[in-house]
Amino acid sequence: MFGRLMPETASVQAVLTDRIFLGLTIASALILALVVGLILVFAIRFRRGSRVDRHPLPDIVSREFEIGWTAATIFLFVFVFWWAASAQIGAYSAPPNAIEIHVVAKQWMWKAQASNGAREINELHVPVNAPVKLIMTSQDVIHSFFVPAFRLKRDVLPDQQTEAWFQATKTGTFHLLCTEYCGTDHARMLGRVIVMEPEAYARWLSAQPEGDDLAHQGERLFSERGCAGCHAPGSRVHAPSLAGIWERPVPLEGDRFATADAGYIRDSILQPGRDVVAGYAPVMPSYAGLLDDGEIQAITAYIRALGSEPGVVRELGTPEVRSNVPGDVRARSPAMVPGAPVLDVPAPPEPGSRP
Known part of the structure; x- marks a missing residue:
């Protein structure tokens, strides 16, 4: 039933x-x-009208009963909270x-x-x-x-x-x-x-x-939308490298730290002045209105595919344990390879114009 x-x-x-x-x-x-x-x-x-002996209970009995009932109620509440919360957190x-x-x-x-x-x-x-x-x-x-x-x-x-x-x-x-x-x-x-x-x-x-998977779509967008022009190691613009930052702590201005997860990447694209990486000038323009949600997801997937080991550049689709030996990776993003030529990519278009 x-x-x-x-x-x-x-x-x-x-x-x-x-x-x-x-x-x-x-x-x-x-x-x-x-x-x-x-x-x-x-x-x-x-x-009303019943002939019941209405002698009050001793104070000690009443007090013990109240303490026991209150303790049992608290225990039941904590148990139910733990039981339900553990399943929901999972x-x-x-x-x-x-x-x-x-x-x-x-x-x-x-x-x-x-x-x-x-x-x-x-x-x-x-x-x-x-x-x-x-x-x-x-x-x-x-x-x-x-x-x-x-x-x-x-x-x-x-x-x-x-x-x-x-x-x-x-x-x-x-x-x-x-x-x-x-x-x-x-x-x-x-x-x-x-x-x-x-x-x-x-x-x-x-x-x-x-068709291209999300990571390869993000790699293409990374170059087309001007990201590689600043985040390449040899770029004329002093911007942080994105290789190996995924889910790692990022030092920010004001002695703060943030985890480079999907939320942080999204905020950095749409609100770059919110959490500025320590040691870098807040010169990145906002891409709000220039990138839709699907494109932001693709760029995030690309950065994630680069791995979470600092200084290691991975080929898309390869395991993260692969070592970064120069010359052993055939298909890398130029923006992530130390010493790679800087792409002459135009700056992002002004808001309201077509990219």
């Missing part, structure tokens, strides 16, 4: 969420039954081997792109029993990514990146909804998540139109 009242359970997170929901429901029902039962007993036992930490998919929400559709370049609109193909990490942002207003069968719900915000992950446990097609009112056609902002067997997913992936 309980299963009929709940949506289909199709992910690892759904099992944990249902377990918490069921536990809280049972605990609430027991507490409600206890309170209602005591009210009925007292209302009947001590009703939803923010994707496994390191998770498949990465970038999602851009806009009125009124979901645009998804896998790291290998496969693109979809209002559909998301994933393999079963494999963790999937979603990196999401919005091009206009606040949306909310919701898959009932996965018990997955995460707000998608403009000018910010939010992350979530799931692991589907059964194949099939599941509803994807927007649960944040986002305008006239909010109710039509629908999609579906298609969970496939690994072999079927591999065939589907290979059948998609060929």
Whole structure:
């Protein structure tokens, strides 16, 4: 009977969420039954006109009862908080081997792109029993990514990146909804998540139109939009190198530090004067309005693909453990190779002009 009242359970997170929901429901029902039962007993036992001995209890009994009841309530609250919070916090930490998919929400559709370049609109193909990490942002207003069968719900915000992950446990097609009112056609902002067997997913992936993956798209944008003209080691402009900074601490002005993650890269592109790297002048122009969310995601993927080992330049698609020996990498970004010629790339266009 309980299963009929709940949506289909199709992910690892759904099992944990249902377990918490069921536990809280049972605990609430027991507490409600206890309170209602005591009210009925007292209302009947001590009703007006009854001949009940109303001698008060000794003070010590009353005090011990109150202390015990308060301690039990606090223990129950702390346990429930720990139980629910531990499951929810785990939803923010994707496994390191998770498949990465970038999602851009806009009125009124979901645009998804896998790291290998496969693109979809209002559909998301994933393999079963494999963790999937979603990196999401919005091009206009606040949306909310919701898959009932996965018990997955995460707000998608403009000018910010939010992350979530799931692991589907059964194949099939599941509803994807927007649960944040986002305008006239909010109710039509629908999609579906298609969970496939690994072999079927591999065939589907290979059948998609060929194109550059996100990292190579970002590499191209890095040069086309003028980034390489400043961040190349031999550039005439004194700007920090981006090789090997991913998820490493970056020293900032004012004796502060920031972690070079997706949020930091995005803020540095759109608000370069906000967190200036120590020892560098705040001369970088803002790219707000010049780069859309998909392009920012691509540049971020490129910087991430360069690795997190300082001074090491990696070929895109190679493991990060590869050493940086001059001449052993055939396809590098000129902006990241020490001593490479500086690209004569024009400065970013003025806001309002076409790039």
